[in-house]
Amino acid sequence: MNLFGTHxxxxxxxxxxxxxxxxxxxxxxxxxxxxxxxxxxxPGAILVPLSRFNAQLIPQTAKRVVLxxxxxxxxxxxxxxxxxxxxxxVIQLEHGIGAWRQFGYPLEVGKGA
Numbered sequence: 075m076n077l078f079g080t081h082x083x084x085x086x087x088x089x090x091x092x093x094x095x096x097x098x099x100x101x102x103x104x105x106x107x108x109x110x111x112x113x114x115x116x117p118g119a120i121l122v123p124l125s126r127f128n129a130q131l132i133p134q135t136a137k138r139v140v141l142x143x144x145x146x147x148x149x150x151x152x153x154x155x156x157x158x159x160x161x162x163x164v165i166q167l168e169h170g171i172g173a174w175r176q177f178g179y180p181l182e183v184g185k186g187a
Contacts, residue, residue, distance in 0.1 A: 085168035088177045091140060100140045101133055105152045106171075112184040116142065116174055124148040129159035142167035142174075 086094070094100040095118060104111050104119040111121045122131045124143070132139060139161060141149035149166040156164045167173065175181065 084164075085146070085166045086140065087168050088173040088179060091167055091174070092177070092179055094138075094140070099137055101135065101137050103132060103139060103141050103152070104171075105141055105143050105148045110144070114171070114181045114183045116171065117180055117182050122152075124152050127152055127155055129156050129161065132156065132161070134161070138163035138165060140165050140167060143170050144172065145170045 091100070091102075095102065095116075102116060102119040104115050104121050105124040105127065106115075106121075107123050107125060108121060111119075111123075115121070119142070120131075122128070139156060141152050141156075141164065143149045143152075146166055146169060149170070153164045153166055171181075
């Protein structure tokens, strides 16, 4: 049973994402630009910026793909692209990286940030 559905507007909250990451059941994709990613990102996230988004850069495994950006706008666009490319289980982090930060979850912070 798919708990999250496959519609690109489906989201999960930061607490659920943290649990999924701890259980290693998701692939986390940051669709922000490199300067944003290098400033701070969620540990384990791979960078695939929306400005040059390519679905082939996302590993196709049994794990669900979770996308995030700053607010959710860019991740919604990326979700539509992944669904068009044949991905079946795509979801977004609700309210983006800010929600993750609000819960005090760990962030990898770049030097000089």
